[in-house]
Amino acid sequence: MQMLFQWDMSQQDFTKLEVKFWKSAKAADKTRAFANKLFEGAAKEVTTLDAIIVKHADNWRLERLAAIDRAILRLAIHEMNGTDTPPRVVLNEAVELAKKFSSEDSGAFVNGVLDAVHKSLKVN
Numbered sequence: 001m002q003m004l005f006q007w008d009m010s011q012q013d014f015t016k017l018e019v020k021f022w023k024s025a026k027a028a029d030k031t032r033a034f035a036n037k038l039f040e041g042a043a044k045e046v047t048t049l050d051a052i053i054v055k056h057a058d059n060w061r062l063e064r065l066a067a068i069d070r071a072i073l074r075l076a077i078h079e080m081n082g083t084d085t086p087p088r089v090v091l092n093e094a095v096e097l098a099k100k101f102s103s104e105d106s107g108a109f110v111n112g113v114l115d116a117v118h119k120s121l122k123v124n
Contacts, residue, residue: 001097003039005071014040042078049074056116057109068102069110076114080121087118 003021006012018036027035042049053073054062062070076094080087091114098106 001068001071001075001101003035004042004075005068007039007043008067008071014043038075038079038083041082042074045078046074049077052077052117053113056120057113066102066106069098069106072097072102072106072110073113076110077117080114080118087121091115091118 002025003017006021007014007017010017018039022032050062050070053065053070054060057065057073065073072094076090079085079090091111094114095107095111098110102110
């Protein structure tokens with residue numbers, strides 16, 4: 001989520017951003033690989049992910065969303081679509097990230113958007 005936020009702010013090359021990020025962050029190799037895979041996948045699919053967010057964020061324009069909320073939503077939707085992680089786990093983790101890193105109301109907002117996305121994915 002932090003790498004995706006930084007990328008959204010600077011549009012840096014993925015590899016350079018990852019190298020900078022991991023200089024200060026500590027994680028096991030397996031965790032790094034998983035985080036990098038999620039970050040790169042979400043960044044590459046940003047146009048598609050943004051369209052999904054706009055579709056499910058009633059009465060919100062993408063540019064009105066806090067950058068951190070955009071990063072959380074993009075990452076969570078990418079993870080729901082592109083990994084074996086159970087969607088409920090992804091949703092709960094995203095809500096916790098929003099509560100920790102964003103505004104007081106972000107947890108509920110992220111929950112609402114991701115719940116709507118999850119329901120639409122189950123239908124399709």
